[in-house]
Amino acid sequence: MSGRTAGSSGSPFAPHTAAETAAMLEALDVDSEADLFDIPDEVAFDGEFGIPQRDERTVRADLRETFARNDDLTEFLGRGHYAHYVPAVVDDLASRSEFLTSYTQYQPEIAQGFLQALFEYQSMLVELTGLPVANCSMYDAATGLAEAALLAERVRSTSGTTVLVPEALRDGKRATLDNYVDGSDLTVETYPYADNTVDLDALADRVGDDTVFVYAETPTVTGAIEPALAAVGDLAHDADALFCVGSDPVALSLLQEPASVGADVVVGEADVLGLPTSYGMGLGLFACKEDYLRQVPGRLVGKSEDAADRRAFTLTLQTREQHIRKERATSNICTNQAWVALRAAMHAASLGPEGLVALAEDCVRNAASLAADLDAVEGVEAPLDDRHHFREFTVGVADAPGVAADLREAGFAVHVLDDGTLQVCVTDLNADAADDLVAAFAEVVR
Amino acid sequence: MLALATEVARVNFDQARFGDDTRNEPLLSEKDATAVDPGENSVLPDDLTRDSLELPRISEPELARHYTRLSQMNWSVELGPYPLGSCTMKYNPSFTDAVAADPNAAVHPDRDPETVQGTLELLYGLQEYLATIGGMDAVTLQPPAGAAGEFTGIAVAKAYHQHHGTDKSEVIIPASAHGTNFATAAMAGYDVVELPSGDDGRVDVEALEAAVSEDTAALMLTNPNTVGLFERDIAHIADVVHDAGGLLYYDGANLNALLGRARPGDMGFDIMHYNVHKTFATPHGGGGPGAGPVGVVEELAEFLPRPQVRKVGADTPAAAADGGAFADAGDADDVDDTTEDADGPEYELFDPARSIGKVHGFSGNWLVLIRAYAYIRRLGDEGLLDASAKATLNANYLASLLDLDVPYGPFHHEFAATAGERDAADVAKGMLDYGVHPPTTKWPEFVDEAMLTEPTEVENKRSLEDLAHAFNEAFADSDEELHDAPHKTTARRVDQTSAARDPRLSWHALEDGE
Numbered sequence: 001m002s003g004r005t006a007g008s009s010g011s012p013f014a015p016h017t018a019a020e021t022a023a024m025l026e027a028l029d030v031d032s033e034a035d036l037f038d039i040p041d042e043v044a045f046d047g048e049f050g051i052p053q054r055d056e057r058t059v060r061a062d063l064r065e066t067f068a069r070n071d072d073l074t075e076f077l078g079r080g081h082y083a084h085y086v087p088a089v090v091d092d093l094a095s096r097s098e099f100l101t102s103y104t105q106y107q108p109e110i111a112q113g114f115l116q117a118l119f120e121y122q123s124m125l126v127e128l129t130g131l132p133v134a135n136c137s138m139y140d141a142a143t144g145l146a147e148a149a150l151l152a153e154r155v156r157s158t159s160g161t162t163v164l165v166p167e168a169l170r171d172g173k174r175a176t177l178d179n180y181v182d183g184s185d186l187t188v189e190t191y192p193y194a195d196n197t198v199d200l201d202a203l204a205d206r207v208g209d210d211t212v213f214v215y216a217e218t219p220t221v222t223g224a225i226e227p228a229l230a231a232v233g234d235l236a237h238d239a240d241a242l243f244c245v246g247s248d249p250v251a252l253s254l255l256q257e258p259a260s261v262g263a264d265v266v267v268g269e270a271d272v273l274g275l276p277t278s279y280g281m282g283l284g285l286f287a288c289k290e291d292y293l294r295q296v297p298g299r300l301v302g303k304s305e306d307a308a309d310r311r312a313f314t315l316t317l318q319t320r321e322q323h324i325r326k327e328r329a330t331s332n333i334c335t336n337q338a339w340v341a342l343r344a345a346m347h348a349a350s351l352g353p354e355g356l357v358a359l360a361e362d363c364v365r366n367a368a369s370l371a372a373d374l375d376a377v378e379g380v381e382a383p384l385d386d387r388h389h390f391r392e393f394t395v396g397v398a399d400a401p402g403v404a405a406d407l408r409e410a411g412f413a414v415h416v417l418d419d420g421t422l423q424v425c426v427t428d429l430n431a432d433a434a435d436d437l438v439a440a441f442a443e444v445v446r
Numbered sequence: 447m448l449a450l451a452t453e454v455a456r457v458n459f460d461q462a463r464f465g466d467d468t469r470n471e472p473l474l475s476e477k478d479a480t481a482v483d484p485g486e487n488s489v490l491p492d493d494l495t496r497d498s499l500e501l502p503r504i505s506e507p508e509l510a511r512h513y514t515r516l517s518q519m520n521w522s523v524e525l526g527p528y529p530l531g532s533c534t535m536k537y538n539p540s541f542t543d544a545v546a547a548d549p550n551a552a553v554h555p556d557r558d559p560e561t562v563q564g565t566l567e568l569l570y571g572l573q574e575y576l577a578t579i580g581g582m583d584a585v586t587l588q589p590p591a592g593a594a595g596e597f598t599g600i601a602v603a604k605a606y607h608q609h610h611g612t613d614k615s616e617v618i619i620p621a622s623a624h625g626t627n628f629a630t631a632a633m634a635g636y637d638v639v640e641l642p643s644g645d646d647g648r649v650d651v652e653a654l655e656a657a658v659s660e661d662t663a664a665l666m667l668t669n670p671n672t673v674g675l676f677e678r679d680i681a682h683i684a685d686v687v688h689d690a691g692g693l694l695y696y697d698g699a700n701l702n703a704l705l706g707r708a709r710p711g712d713m714g715f716d717i718m719h720y721n722v723h724k725t726f727a728t729p730h731g732g733g734g735p736g737a738g739p740v741g742v743v744e745e746l747a748e749f750l751p752r753p754q755v756r757k758v759g760a761d762t763p764a765a766a767a768d769g770g771a772f773a774d775a776g777d778a779d780d781v782d783d784t785t786e787d788a789d790g791p792e793y794e795l796f797d798p799a800r801s802i803g804k805v806h807g808f809s810g811n812w813l814v815l816i817r818a819y820a821y822i823r824r825l826g827d828e829g830l831l832d833a834s835a836k837a838t839l840n841a842n843y844l845a846s847l848l849d850l851d852v853p854y855g856p857f858h859h860e861f862a863a864t865a866g867e868r869d870a871a872d873v874a875k876g877m878l879d880y881g882v883h884p885p886t887t888k889w890p891e892f893v894d895e896a897m898l899t900e901p902t903e904v905e906n907k908r909s910l911e912d913l914a915h916a917f918n919e920a921f922a923d924s925d926e927e928l929h930d931a932p933h934k935t936t937a938r939r940v941d942q943t944s945a946a947r948d949p950r951l952s953w954h955a956l957e958d959g960e
Contacts (some may be wrong), residue, residue: 009829010828010832010836011825011903012825013536013833015906016907023907024907025839028842033835034835037676037707037838038675039676039704042681043681043713045712049578049826050827052826052827053824053826054824056539060545063568063816063820066567067551067564067568070553070564075557077556077557081555081808089510093517097522097538099522099731100543100729101524101535101538102520103523103530103732104533104732104733105733107521107874107883109878109935109937109939110520110883110935110936111521112520113517116516118732119951122951123475123952123954132954134951136733137734139734140807143594143806171804172806179601182601182604183633183634183635184635225494227494254484256493260496269807278552280808281735281814282808301951302949302950303945304940305941305944306939306940310470310938311470311960314945316949316951321625322624322625322628325625326625326629328632332596332629332630333591335593335734337590337734338731338733339732340735349502350509352501352503353481353482353501353503355503356499361488368489404558413554413558
């Protein structure tokens with residue numbers, strides 16, 4: 001046995017020297033670690049995985065090579081996953097090992113820092129939504145929506161079981177919602193859009209005594225700003241149903257405050273702040289009225305006092321949660337997206353209210369400007385509705401898949417919705433390439 | 447006798463506090479509150495915009511100081527051991543952060559698969575690694591945390607039973623299981639049948655035989671179990687469940703103990719989730735993000751969430767159960783050859799035939815999955831085998847140094863010590879004063895005043911000895927001393943009751959001066 005040398009093939013993160021290992025084994029009166037295992041032969045594994053050990057530099061080089069296989073396209077993609085410029089200070093502070101390598105705050109006396117940061121995150125969401133309770137995260141917007149529907153089933157005293165969502169809901173949200181309600185008495189039904197936002201007459205026809213939950217988004221999946229949120233809320237409340245609004249913290253900085261249009265719950269993707277594009281990794285925003293406090297899924301940080309009567313923070317109302325309440329818990333969620341919430345709060349704090357509003361205004365102006373420029377291209381119609389837009393909008397062309405393929409050749413990624421419809425998303429990160437995208441459209445749409 | 451590794455003394459944990467004991471780091475809202483009228487200069491009409499928004503506006507230097515001070519008021523695994531049994535933290539290797547920050551990895555989930563072959567290559571590689579490590583035939587990476595993995599696995603079991611026309615209503619779970627197991631089964635619409643622990647701390651096989659029936663959809667089990675014991679009767683347990691038409695679900699919380707030594711698939715498990723932070727050293731970020739990949743045997747692969755990744759031309763999902771699948775693929779040159787010579791893409795997305803659908807809006811926690819893949823690739827067979835060896839050695843060595851009894855054994859990577867007549871939560875608070883993070887307390891419930899301890903392989907002999915001293919000193923402290931502990935931390939004992947009785951969940955809810 002050698003010591004921990006360059007050629008050593010154990011775990012590089014097990015710090016034992018050979019002498020230490022020997023001393024520990026001797027203290028335990030065994031010859032080798034294998035003697036400590038109590039695994040019957042019939043189920044023991046004596047094969048190999050066939051995974052060679054590699055040094056750090058090789059792994060990094062391998063993965064660089066792997067990621068280099070991703071084509072370098074300028075993305076005009078959104079539909080639920082967005083990124084804005086994240087200041088370096090956010091990366092720097094969030095990467096501090098005290099944050100990144102800490103666990104859930106089960107010992108609040110040595111976790112005040114993270115607890116305070118999460119309390120501040122909750123507070124920002126309370127301000128943005130106008131609702132008094134925000135948890136310290138769900139996994140993403142889809143699971144947040146699904147949990148909100150389950151919340152509706154728990155808090156309602158009436159017997160409704162129908163969850164109403166837009167027909168045009170993104171598949172990832174709808175399919176996640178379907179799975180979450182599968183173990184409940186809820187059923188999911190849809191209502192149509194007209195001109196890419198809620199068709200109020202159609203919704204009024206579908207809302208009834210059996211409706212327990214009505215969900216509407218602003219902006220919608222195609223970027224339209226919903227003009228009739230308050231009316232949707234009224235329809236929901238007339239049926240004694242819970243009204244849930246889907247949005248995000250940048251949009252909420254500018255658009256109507258959900259509480260002011262009657263929202264009972266707000267869900268959405270809060271990773272628009274703080275997180276770069278990351279293949280759909282998210283941060284589920286979840287806020288609601290105080291009435292539902294004891295039914296909220298996920299963790300809550302509350303203010304308390306310590307033994308010296310100073311302000312202190314702690315995870316609270318844990319009797320809602322699975323580790324205490326088991327099968328009667330409000331949700332099975334344990335691990336959430338705390339570190340992403342930390343990043344979102346840092347980003348929001350670095351922008352301040354004016355910065356947030358300015359970023360949101362840019363989401364409106366950039367979308368309007370790009371839509372107008374595209375609409376000026378012969379053979380292109382944009383947007384395909386009369387709404388105001390936030391970040392993104394739909395685009396009509398004769399052969400959408402063909403145009404998208406040609407755009408890809410020109411270095412751009414856009415969404416294809418159907419044979420005649422594309423969708424493009426513009427933010428501060430790709431706005432300076434918008435003119436090039438317009439030129440590419442002009443080139444490929446003949 | 448144990449020699450002192452270091453002078454044992456109570457130590458302050460108060461890096462961010464000035465010495466006068468009165469100054470908290472202010473809330474952001476106490477530093478500034480700026481109200482703006484967002485609609486005032488908007489291009490949007492008035493009725494679409496809000497009237498006011500009040501949030502802190504602080505400069506970047508202030509921001510940096512605020513969060514730096516908060517960070518200093520927080521324990522982390524880079525400060526010292528984190529031996530939370532069944533939760534625990536390993537050291538998170540820095541290079542995995544560097545790898546995850548690669549700008550080429552920052553792609554949108556709606557990209558055409560042909561244009562993100564690198565991303566799919568990594569996902570495919572991780573699916574294959576995990577399948578091999580767990581002895582499973584197919585793996586989904588979509589679940590964003592362990593509990594989401596449980597939900598996915600039970601949803602797959604439900605879909606399987608429904609497809610075969612059998613209506614099952616129950617999931618059996620040992621009383622000592624993680625709370626998530628119970629909550630998961632309930633969320634999926636099952637009745638929970640709780641199985642008491644046997645006298646030896648393991649599954650009571652007779653009780654199990656009495657509990658199974660044609661209503662049994664699944665048994666959820668972890669192995670080694672919650673007190674670190676290997677369920678020696680696992681093959682028989684699997685037969686009992688399978689004979690009743692049920693499926694066997696493996697909670698991957700304790701897989702770190704078995705790496706390279708036993709695989710859930712070989713034990714008869716049909717479904718498992720992997721815990722990536724306890725097994726593959728991904729950071730936990732103060733509560734997440736995690737990832738909860740789920741592996742299944744071949745008969746269940748068609749029910750997995752969509753989409754899955756496969757090699758172009760392959761008609762079946764991952765099937766690397768025999769090991770040795772990567773001996774050739776490890777060479778980066780080989781990978782290059784296959785891509786550059788290929789006419790088209792090498793990897794593609796596909797929807798399993800009877801997929802349950804989705805459990806996340808997109809594809810899960812990508813930045814966590816990258817780190818897990820990089821870690822497995824770094825360690826390889828030998829590193830993984832050594833991780834389970836040293837994790838088990840460390841738990842046994844630590845236990846041997848304690849003045850507390852450890853009633854159940856032989857244990858592997860974790861053990862439940864008992865504080866006996868002392869209050870385990872108080873002992874834990876006392877340990878804080880000795881500069882370590884305490885273990886999980888009062889759980890599992892069948893151990894009196896349990897202190898469930900899992901040091902992992904990343905602690906060395908001296909660190910374990912320091913930890914043992916903290917245990918023993920706190921255990922020997924007087925009741926009065928413990929009742930008031932901790933004495934040396936940034937915050938003293940935090941009042942949980944007051945927090946819950948009068949919930950104050952945002953700065954809006956605080957009174958002036960609170």
